[in-house]
Amino acid sequence: MAMLSLTSPKLTNPFFQTHQHHQLQLHRHHHQQKMKSVGPISATKIPFLPTPSSSSGELYQPFRPPPSPLPKKYRSLDPAERLDILRNRMGLWHEYAPLIPALANDGFSPPSIEEATGISGVEQNSLIVASQVRDSLLSSSFDPDLLAFFDAGSGADLLYELRLLNAAQRAAAARRVVEQRLDPKGAKELARAVKDFPRRRGDSDWARFSASHPGDCLAYTHFRLSREALSAGDRIAALERAMEAAETEGARKRIEEEMEKAAGGGREGIEESEGAGRVTVPVVRLRYGEVAEATSVALLPVCRAGEGAEGVAAAPGWCRAEGELGVVAAERGWGRWMVLPGWGPVAAVGKGGGVAVEFGDGRVLPWKASIKSGMEEAVLVVADRGRREVAEEDGFYLVAEGEKGELGVESGDKLLEKGVEEALGTVVLVVRPPKEEEDDQLADEDWE
Structure with a gap:
């Protein structure tokens, strides 16, 4: 059989070699003419990039992926075997949990893992x-x-x-969970309190609680909520929860002081006869989104302080829901309304007797002198027009005062001294506007 020659005839042909040399000369000549027409080009020197090396003189090592997070006993298993372990929950949860991201790296999606194992996407996360x-x-x-x-x-x-806590907070909170044998709901409440506590720096009595003790953080949350309670019973209940959670002696002592004050029902700086009850007016600050989260709401007509007694009298006396959709209808047209959560004092107002009066400057209300400097803001005073008789010396009433007859708030004892036996309504609640950083709620003793 004839062998194929690997030698090309063109490479050994003298004529072909001469022709190839001639073509190469023509190409060089054409390139030189082209460069002359373009002009001189400055040479650019490409910088030399040395091979990276460590400071110790060792050779550069390329990137290597981190070691597998899977336990050693699972690394040799194929995807089908890993799915079987998840399906049957074989082992402790923290042992088979790393199988989920490993399967995700193999191309499995959360729905496909759920279909194969029965573990929902929420549980996987x-x-x-x-x-x-x-x-x-x-x-x-x-x-x-x-x-x-x-x-x-x-x-x-x-x-x-x-998950939202830093390393130190997480370790302390986990220890508290173990000590108190908390359930997931209790752990969530604890974690939120620990997360929120540093943001309250500068608030009243904040320094009496310890940030390094999760129980104190939770106690401060209940302590703060006790000041927002609208009844003495709710206030004491919140303080009892705070006492159960407190860890440090300083926190317990401050809570005890507040509990004694709440149980006594008295006001500092006001003389009272032994056994006499006191009429309190809650002062609350609205929180953003609070109305949307409320299970019940109250719709109140709003007057301006300058509208006087005529404005209060002109406000609609009743509002009712009509039809299956619950459309609210008033007895007469009115331009300004306010929606408030269905708090106890508001819900207790007689049908059609509620009215809200807007004051542009809260300092016009009868606060103590020490409080007035912190009330340079608009406030809303809710009054019950069905209770006009000035029957309580310690109560506060909506009145029209001054030459212009502007609306104001006056205490019952001062009205009785003047011989005034009927007002425009009894004040049941004072509402302050929401703020990004909620400040302290006012206590009963802040009134004059």
């Missing part, structure tokens, strides 16, 4: 986040022996609630 929180506790000063508490089925839900 909870397991992954809780596993990360647990790993962060292992790398901190947290006692490893306490981690066994979170091995139970609800352990993932407990640790998931601590």
